[in-house]
Amino acid sequence: MHDTARGVLELARPGNCVAAGVLTGTGAFVAGADAAVVPAAVATVVTAFAVAAGNAINDYFDREIDAINRPDRPIPRGAVSARGALAVSAAWFAAAVALAALLPPLAIAIAAVNLTALVTYTTVFKGTPGLGNALVSYLVGSTFLFGGAAVGRPGDVIALALLAGLSTFAREVIKDVEDVVGDREEGLSTLPIAIGERRALWVATASLVVAVAASPLPYLSGTFGGVYLLIVAVADAVMLYACYESFSDPTAAQQRFKYGTLLAAVAFVVGRAALLI
Ligand SMILES: CC(C)=CCC/C(C)=C/CC/C(C)=C/CC/C(C)=C/COC[C@H](O)COP(=O)(O)O
Ligand SMILES: CC(C)=CCC/C(C)=C/CC/C(C)=C/CC/C(C)=C/COP(=O)(O)OP(=O)(O)O
Numbered sequence: 001m002h003d004t005a006r007g008v009l010e011l012a013r014p015g016n017c018v019a020a021g022v023l024t025g026t027g028a029f030v031a032g033a034d035a036a037v038v039p040a041a042v043a044t045v046v047t048a049f050a051v052a053a054g055n056a057i058n059d060y061f062d063r064e065i066d067a068i069n070r071p072d073r074p075i076p077r078g079a080v081s082a083r084g085a086l087a088v089s090a091a092w093f094a095a096a097v098a099l100a101a102l103l104p105p106l107a108i109a110i111a112a113v114n115l116t117a118l119v120t121y122t123t124v125f126k127g128t129p130g131l132g133n134a135l136v137s138y139l140v141g142s143t144f145l146f147g148g149a150a151v152g153r154p155g156d157v158i159a160l161a162l163l164a165g166l167s168t169f170a171r172e173v174i175k176d177v178e179d180v181v182g183d184r185e186e187g188l189s190t191l192p193i194a195i196g197e198r199r200a201l202w203v204a205t206a207s208l209v210v211a212v213a214a215s216p217l218p219y220l221s222g223t224f225g226g227v228y229l230l231i232v233a234v235a236d237a238v239m240l241y242a243c244y245e246s247f248s249d250p251t252a253a254q255q256r257f258k259y260g261t262l263l264a265a266v267a268f269v270v271g272r273a274a275l276l277i
């Protein structure tokens with residue numbers, strides 16, 4: 001029983017759930033710092049359940065491949081049955097949908113689109129060059145829009161959604177370069193397999209350069225105070241260095257990149273809070 005409970009928790013990838021939930025809460029905070037906390041909290045929990053459900057159904061669809069490449073995942077190691085993983089994913093999706101119904105219409109619309117995206121990501125989009133990366137990038141960017149829509153002010157966080165989406169796309173491509181051997185064995189046609197590793201890394205770098213160039217926009221539009229520029233400049237530098245590093249060490253680069261994105265998320269919160277003091 002102990003390994004089953006641990007297995008169910010691992011299916012959710014709780015770190016992802018918390019990180020994505022924090023992004024939604026950040027979007028709600030930036031869009032409506034003076035707005036009711038309840039819709040922001042509801043949207044945060046919806047996102048956490050959705051990511052847990054998306055990760056669980058991903059493991060369900062990936063179970064044969066994971067048996068070869070990731071035998072320690074909960075389904076291949078026997079901690080959770082395939083049917084059990086599907087049932088848990090369905091329960092988490094149901095919880096996300098039930099709570100999302102409490103939110104404004106635009107938030108419900110975003111939730112409906114994201115539900116479809118999460119259910120189809122692994123079987124439809126993941127193995128198509130660049131499309132799987134684009135969908136995950138949209139999903140991460142949409143967390144800010146979802147939080148803004150929850151408090152009725154999505155327009156205030158469109159720039160944040162674009163920054164998060166463009167930077168996530170870069171990191172997802174770097175992760176695919178890191179996984180190229182296993183993905184080729186799986187018969188997946190990811191971007192580096194389709195166009196070559198170096199060209200894929202240049203595509204990732206181009207995506208990040210656009211995001212970095214746009215990163216002062218939330219300050220210029222008055223969404224954030226000046227302190228945002230100081231923190232996001234460091235985040236930009238970390239992510240740019242990670243892109244340079246990815247040409248020689250994609251594993252170290254994608255981890256370093258993640259710290260850069262987390263620092264950027266901190267810049268969003270501090271930059272908004274600075275205007276409230
Ligand atoms: C009601 C409802 C579903 C609301 C959705 C609310 C919302 C804002 C959801 C965003 C979800 C999100 C941030 C997803 C992030 C990316 C994700 C977890 C994708 C699905 O799993 C991918 C998996 O982790 C990749 O594993 P692999 O490719 O096999 O290594
Ligand atoms: C200012 C600029 C240029 C960019 C903004 C950058 C931001 C805020 C990006 C958001 C990125 C973020 C913090 C995403 C968290 C959500 C998430 C699901 C991350 C995935 O974590 P991984 O560690 O890749 O999970 P796996 O390793 O299990 O796939």
Ligand SMILES: [Mg+2]
Nearest residue numbers: 058059062066
């Ligand atoms: Mg998987």
